[in-house]
Amino acid sequence: MTMHLGSRLPLWSIIPFIGILLSIALFPLLLPDFWHHHFGKVSAAWALILAIPFIIAFKGEAVHEILHIYFIDYIPFIILLWGLFTAAGGIFLKGTIKGTPAVNTLMLIIGTILASWMGTTGASMLLIRPVLR
Incomplete structure (x- = not known):
């Protein structure tokens, strides 16, 4: 072998x-x-x-x-x-969210759910814009 x-x-x-x-x-x-x-x-x-x-x-x-x-x-x-x-x-996600610990935790949870559905790279690409704006 x-x-x-x-x-x-x-x-x-x-x-x-x-x-x-x-x-x-x-x-x-x-x-x-x-x-x-x-x-x-x-x-x-x-x-x-x-x-x-x-x-x-x-x-x-x-x-x-x-x-x-x-x-x-x-x-x-x-x-x-x-x-x-x-x-x-x-894709443009728009909102008035502020960078608080609760919002950051929620974004991580949403990212985790999306990553299991569309992959880590896809979830990162989708969720990076609200973080950068």
Whole structure:
């Protein structure tokens, strides 16, 4: 029985994930000008730090896994966000609610109910406008 590729990855393979998270968290605070101009390059560097050894070690299986991640997971998610942003962009919720603990709790409850029906991304897209206005 063959093991799934994810169960055979060495512990060092989490380093790029930790690196990109720390980069996203710290660079905007510590080096904002650098991050603003080079965030794409930093992200690509962390991706390559994992992808190159991954492809060298696991060859075709790694290429298949990377393509699977892009075409089955990443691209459909981006299309979903695009569609939700387009649909939610035309929805305008209006009211005179104030930001009190009770109202915030009610918004969380409504968001929880909506998230179970339309997904977390859809509920977020729908409910962010009243919070921002």
